[in-house]
Amino acid sequence: MDNLKAIVESLLFASDIPLTIDKIKSILDIQDRQAALNALTSLAQEYESQKRGFFLSEVAGGYQLRTRPEYRQWVRRMKQTRPARLSRAAMETLAIVAYKQPVLRSDVEHLRGVDSGGTLRTLLERGLIRVLGRKRLPGRPMVYGTSKRFLEIFDLKELSELPTLKDLQELGEAWPNDST
Amino acid sequence: MDNLKAIVESLLFASDIPLTIDKIKSILDIQDRQAALNALTSLAQEYESQKRGFFLSEVAGGYQLRTRPEYRQWVRRMKQTRPARLSRAAMETLAIVAYKQPVLRSDVEHLRGVDSGGTLRTLLERGLIRVLGRKRLPGRPMVYGTSKRFLEIFDLKELSELPTLKDLQELGEAWPNDST
Amino acid sequence: MEQIQDQTMYRVHLGDVFDGPMDLLVHLVKKSEVDIYDIPIAVITEQYLEYLRLMTALNIDVAGEFLVMAATLAHIKSRMLLPTDLEQEEEAEDPRLEIVRPLEEYLQLKYAAEDLTTRDRLDWDVFVRSASNGSPESADEKPDDLIQVSLFELIDAFEKIVKRVSPEHFLNITVDTISVKGRISEIADLLESRGSVTFEEIFEEQATKGQIIVTFLAILEMAKAQIIRIMQHVSSGIIRIFNG
Numbered sequence: 256m257d258n259l260k261a262i263v264e265s266l267l268f269a270s271d272i273p274l275t276i277d278k279i280k281s282i283l284d285i286q287d288r289q290a291a292l293n294a295l296t297s298l299a300q301e302y303e304s305q306k307r308g309f310f311l312s313e314v315a316g317g318y319q320l321r322t323r324p325e326y327r328q329w330v331r332r333m334k335q336t337r338p339a340r341l342s343r344a345a346m347e348t349l350a351i352v353a354y355k356q357p358v359l360r361s362d363v364e365h366l367r368g369v370d371s372g373g374t375l376r377t378l379l380e381r382g383l384i385r386v387l388g389r390k391r392l393p394g395r396p397m398v399y400g401t402s403k404r405f406l407e408i409f410d411l412k413e414l415s416e417l418p419t420l421k422d423l424q425e426l427g428e429a430w431p432n433d434s435t
Numbered sequence: 436m437d438n439l440k441a442i443v444e445s446l447l448f449a450s451d452i453p454l455t456i457d458k459i460k461s462i463l464d465i466q467d468r469q470a471a472l473n474a475l476t477s478l479a480q481e482y483e484s485q486k487r488g489f490f491l492s493e494v495a496g497g498y499q500l501r502t503r504p505e506y507r508q509w510v511r512r513m514k515q516t517r518p519a520r521l522s523r524a525a526m527e528t529l530a531i532v533a534y535k536q537p538v539l540r541s542d543v544e545h546l547r548g549v550d551s552g553g554t555l556r557t558l559l560e561r562g563l564i565r566v567l568g569r570k571r572l573p574g575r576p577m578v579y580g581t582s583k584r585f586l587e588i589f590d591l592k593e594l595s596e597l598p599t600l601k602d603l604q605e606l607g608e609a610w611p612n613d614s615t
Numbered sequence: 616m617e618q619i620q621d622q623t624m625y626r627v628h629l630g631d632v633f634d635g636p637m638d639l640l641v642h643l644v645k646k647s648e649v650d651i652y653d654i655p656i657a658v659i660t661e662q663y664l665e666y667l668r669l670m671t672a673l674n675i676d677v678a679g680e681f682l683v684m685a686a687t688l689a690h691i692k693s694r695m696l697l698p699t700d701l702e703q704e705e706e707a708e709d710p711r712l713e714i715v716r717p718l719e720e721y722l723q724l725k726y727a728a729e730d731l732t733t734r735d736r737l738d739w740d741v742f743v744r745s746a747s748n749g750s751p752e753s754a755d756e757k758p759d760d761l762i763q764v765s766l767f768e769l770i771d772a773f774e775k776i777v778k779r780v781s782p783e784h785f786l787n788i789t790v791d792t793i794s795v796k797g798r799i800s801e802i803a804d805l806l807e808s809r810g811s812v813t814f815e816e817i818f819e820e821q822a823t824k825g826q827i828i829v830t831f832l833a834i835l836e837m838a839k840a841q842i843i844r845i846m847q848h849v850s851s852g853i854i855r856i857f858n859g
Contacts, residue, residue: 264488265506266513271744274513282513305481308444312741321741322445329442330449330742333462339738343728344634345613350728360606366720369635369680372606377613379606379767386766388596395595397602402765408737423726424719451745518763523772526764530773536796537840546776567803568842568859578842580800589766594797598770600777 259283263294273317273407315406316413339381348374349405352384354420356400359390363399375399383408439463443474453497528554529585532564533597536580539570543579555579563588636684637721639666644718651718656695656711660688687714798833806843806858814845814854 266282267274279291295318299311312321322330341349348371351363363371378384382404389395401414411417418426446462447454459471475498479491492501502510521529528551531543543551558564562584569575581594591597633639643662644651664685670677694710709715735741805812818830834856837843844857 258486261486261488261503262506262509265502265510266488268489268500268744269502269510270513272518278513278516282509282516306438306441308441308446309448319743320448321737321743322449323441324735324740326442326445327740329462330445331739333446333450333454333458334742336738340613342610342613345610346728346732347634347724350724350731353731354724354727366717366724367635368637368684368717368721369678370607373608373610374613376603376606377609380609380771381613382765382767386598387590388592389598397598409731410735410737410741417727418730420723420727423730424723426726445742448744449742520763526768526772527776530769531776533769534773537799537837537842546780548780567799568806568837571841571859578840580796580803583804588764589769591766594800595794598766600770600774603770603774 259290260294260297263291264298267298267311267318267320270319273312273315273319275317278317312410313412314410315403319407341377341381342374344369344371345374345377349378349383349401352378352399353401353405353414353417357387357398358400359396359398361396439465439470440474440477443471444478447478447491447498447500450499453492453495453499455497458497522554524549524551524554525557529558529563529581532558532579533581533585533594534599537567537578538580539576539578541576636681637718638725639663639681640684640714640718641722641725651715651722654711654715656688656692656714660685660692663688794829795832795836798829799837802830802833802837802856803842806856811855811857814856817856 262283263279266279276288276291276295279295280286280288283291285291295311301307302310307323308326309320309322312319314321344367347367348363351366352358352375355362355366360371360375363375375384379386382402384399384405385402387398387400390398405411406413442463443459446459456468456471456475459475460466460468463471465471475491481487482490487503488506489500489502492499524547527547528543531546532538532555535542535546540551540555543555555564559566562582564579564585565582567578567580570578585591586593589597633642640659640663643659643666644654647655647658647662649655649659667677667681667685691710691713737743802812802817805817817834818827834843834845837859838845842859844859845854846857847854
């Protein structure tokens with residue numbers, strides 16, 4: 256397959272979900288992981304050096320073509336997207352679930368100091384968090400964690416890519432301005 | 436706009452319908468028809484000379500990026516193996532079986548208000564539900580329940596980990612400030 | 616959507632301004648530019664109460680959580696005022712720690728939330744090609760395909776059905792009935808592989824009283840649904856359960 260790179264590109268182009276290397280290997284029926292990886296790396300470099308309108312994003316354990324963030328205003332204009340907004344409360348709750356998972360509703364509420372049922376439900380409906388199961392405690396409360404969709408939406412390869420809370424705090428102390 | 440070409444490419448990339456020159460002009464707020472046309476022509480030439488996995492197709496009075504026909508077998512193969520979503524009917528039926536098992540087809544139909552033989556068969560074929568046995572009633576109707584595969588797919592250790600309606604109600608309403 | 620906005624416009628909660636008492640506290644601490652590890656508790660408490668008074672004057676609901684925090688602050692303040700016994704001073708914990716620890720943790724998570732918002736969000740900063748191009752859902756899905764459905768979608772689908780049908784069909788599913796369902800599923804597995812099983816065998820591994828009850832309920836339920844037959848051997852007295 257001498258045009259491996261072009262074929263991989265056509266797959267990336269036509270896929271609506273991030274493609275894993277394993278998936279690419281199985282579609283192309285090849286064993287050579289390195290060859291697939293080389294094709295991806297080489298494509299990513301081309302998109303950068305040629306300043307294409309899209310780039311190769313490593314996200315949620317796979318690879319996906321995405322439009323370059325610099326051009327967001329034009330694409331938004333074309334799509335006429337209204338922002339699917341998440342309130343500050345929802346973002347806080349999401350951050351807690353992301354960093355403290357597996358987490359109970361009571362843990363979230365303990366940290367935020369307010370009822371968080373509604374925001375948890377919003378996040379569930381949006382598919383950003385998911386129910387991991389139940390905890391063996393009285394009332395068998397549900398345990399929450401983030402979903403794959405969360406990684407896709409927030410452009411994360413994997414959860415470990417999130418900065419640690421300690422790093423964030425040190426950064427945060429450098430900005431005295433109020434976040435609101 | 437010195438990066439006009441890249442911006443046009445990002446638009447073509449993100450659009451799900453062919454883009455007309457007029458449309459491109461209006462999104463980018465430019466008057467110069469020739470500039471838009473030049474960007475398109477230049478992109479088309481690049482795709483050819485670089486043997487990319489896609490090409491610029493002039494179609495239905497507009498322009499659209501499409502995967503190269505030479506690679507159709509691979510793209511087709513990918514589309515066939517992508518994770519399928521359950522139809523709404525299948526989802527409803529599965530939910531009834533999960534929450535009301537052991538359940539008869541007539542129970543499912545009673546709740547859904549429509550014939551459900553087809554969706555039950557689909558769910559059986561996909562291994563999400565199974566026949567628990569037959570009821571000793573005229574016609575010996577089959578009794579359905581969820582399968583082990585169901586637990587695997589939903590990442591549940593056991594059925595008792597399924598969240599209940601009560602769990603959902605306890606969360607309350609989704610937060611009104613978050614648009615969905 | 617517009618309707619909701621109209622309603623909320625006239626019903627302002629303090630929670631709409633601040634996400635909660637912690638958020639308000641963070642705001643005050645930051646505004647005063649004080650170190651969270653050395654909060655002038657009397658000043659901050661006064662400012663906090665001042666805020667609540669202002670909110671009340673503006674006819675804004677002050678939720679209970681805000682009052683709880685006010686009480687906590689007042690309590691810390693009073694403990695700070697108590698003369699410390701010199702001998703006990705070394706062991707005595709700074710009363711402010713009661714608030715500093717949660718504050719620190721909350722701040723970290725606020726930074727985390729901020730950090731998330733700065734990332735390139737899908738469908739807002741970056742876009743992918745939409746799913747609609749190409750062929751619609753392929754008909755020849757294999758049974759071993761992955762299925763992209765979340766648990767929430769499942770329960771959501773069920774909730775919609777329950778809302779749609781009349782209340783008499785409404786079955787409030789509690790944890791108990793769900794665990795009975797789980798046991799039914801297990802017994803069905805057992806019968807599928809072995810055809811029949813004795814009563815004793817089914818109960819053998821049940822460790823707790825709760826589990827025995829669940830198993831018993833499961834058997835009753837299965838008998839009622841006529842999935843199984845329960846037979847007793849005349850001479851030996853052994854009870855066996857068969858596939859129905």
